[in-house]
Amino acid sequence: MKALTLLIFLFPFFGICKAAGDADKIIGDLPGTTFKVNFDQYSGYLNAGNGGKWKFFYWLVESQTGNSSNDPLIVWFNGGPGCSSLGGLFEELGPFYVNSDRKTLYENIYSWNKYANVLAIESPIGVGFSYDVDNVTAYTVGDDLTAQQNHDALADFFANVQPRYKNRQWFIAGESYAGIYIPTVTQKLFQSIVNGTFPNPNFTGIAIGNGYMNIKALTNALVLWTSYHGLIGLPQWRDLKQTCCAPGSDVDNCDFAKNFNYVYMNDTKNNACANKYANVLAIESPIGVGFSYDVDNVTAYTVGDDLTAQQNHDALADFFSNVQPRYKDRQWFIAGESYAGIYIPTVTQKLFQSIVNGTFPNPNFTGIAIGNGYMNIKALTNALVLWTSYHGLIGLPQWRDLKQTCCAPGSDVDNCDFTKNFNYVYMNDTKNNACANKDKIYYDSSDNQFGYPCDNGDRARAYFSQPEVLRAFHIDDAWINAKLNWTGCNIPLNENYPVTYNDTTDVFKYIIQVATNRQQFVKNFRILIYNGDVDTVCNFLGDSWHIDNIASQTGLNVI
Incomplete structure (x- = not known):
């Protein structure tokens, strides 16, 4: 039995010193902090290559356990491509959230640094505070180049900037387009670790949330997701199947991507009342x-x-x-x-x-x-099974069992009669456990983050526009003097980014092969793929298909 296991979950979807001293340590609290901070922070720049002219900004928040020197390190990459990992910490998984006044900070009690040291790296060049010394506003990007830059920045972190982490267990995590960033940099890291040139070989695992890993799978799944979330009608759904599916084929195997035009599908609300x-x-x-x-x-x-x-x-x-x-x-x-x-x-x-x-x-x-x-019990029951599957409430193995039991061989899944084997248990209340402690529910609020996800990007952008904040984070004068504004995502970079890896299957297969066959690696290298159920671009179904396919090709288990 192989030592590596792929995990897939639904969640529905976030100094230390340089060799010369503690120049990167953030002294005191960040501007606007409103709570007692019980951990150290470091920020500055890493050498991402090109003779030291490519400079990646980093922010390290050490753990809150009281034992940070023994806790593992999690390296965090946001996706995009072109979106800031610093934004990811301020908007999702870091210890600080920005108040509505855009100037003060309150505590995120669910921060990942409650249990681990967390390192955010702004990547590639042109994202956030990361820049090219020769041209501060320039960016030269691509999947392989970004992977090499990330590799070199991490090598600099362990070897020169924060050398006391060079023997620490460490992981890489990220979301969205990090579904390409992480496998590609992992491939390069494995090559360096195997040949003995990487300063910290204790690379233990990767985690990707709502990952952009296989464009065709995500596109095909998006059509199913859209149909079974009620965003297109039955006539359009029939037309799609007639155009893209072989007669009598399983709808899960239809290739909608071959006829897909990329229009903006997100505006689903009717503002009329x-x-x-x-x-x-x-x-x-x-x-x-x-x-x-x-x-x-x-x-x-x-x-x-x-x-x-x-x-x-x-x-x-x-x-x-x-x-x-x-x-x-x-x-x-x-x-x-x-x-x-x-x-x-x-x-x-x-x-x-x-x-x-x-x-x-x-x-x-x-x-x-x-x-x-409620007009047709049989139709609703059959559709409920489809709805449950395409909303991520049952996994691929159970879905295959259902189709095998209830569908004629080669039939369209929309024509399967699931009711003939249906036990009428109460399937509608998917959040029933929340009622067990109903006395603890805060009825005056429907949002435990008080609307923070609605404008967290604007808040972070305003916070990082303050000169005292730039000084606290040790932002280079070259970047400041260029009169740039920090943004959560570099839109021009995103729009002009050339995608090389439309499918990361081969990259994952390489990672799995090396991790299972090389003695140099920590036993049981871990890969975690997790998804929420409302992301359309990086949807749970496409990622499930992608990982299931990789697992079947490599003899691994999906649990």
């Missing part, structure tokens, strides 16, 4: 609901679909004839949600019968609307 423009009548139905009751027995209820339909019909007739007769010539509609998917069609049937025979007081019945309707 209709309730300002219509008279709205709410009726509590059937008897026993809300304030509705039976005069003979206030607490009783006798219910059923046909009875409820008749009750609704009669109540509407009374409304138009007696209660609000001024509405009897008005155009009117019926709308509802959930089980109204049965209420509305059944009462509509009875209303049509009365309108046709001329006995209903208002014949101007113009339409119906049903939202999230």
